[in-house]
Amino acid sequence: MPDSIPFRPRSGRLRTGGLPWLGRMIDKGRASLSGTLGEYAFPCSMDLDLLRYLGMEPEGFLALLGLYSDDEPLLEALGVGLRSSAEKGIWAEVFEVRHARLLNELDNEEHERISKNDEP
Secondary structure (H helix, E strand, O other): OOOOOOOOOOOOOOEEOOEEOHHHHHHHHHHHHHOOOOOOOOOOHHHHHHHHHHOOOHHHHHHHHHHOOOHHHHHHHHOHHHOOHHHHHHHHHHHHHHOHHHHHHHHHHHHHHHHHHHOO
């Protein structure tokens, strides 16, 4: 049986619907529902920060993930498109400053993981 590839969520810096961390939180939530979350946690403190901005509880977010398998309808259900680009931009900047240390650590871990996979 071939080795399975471990679950890896999207980068926390990638903006989905104009928001950092949202794509990563979506990936982790879906993995949590499917039992493939592995070493990751849902909800973590950064998930909770974003969920507060969205006005949701983790259980409600997971329920929406169960209804929507694609990002676009999920973003619509979350009301992300109803928020102005300016509002999302300000929130994103504050989020990235508040969580800069952890975002940097995650970036470094991902670079190390990629480097190890490139070694012969």
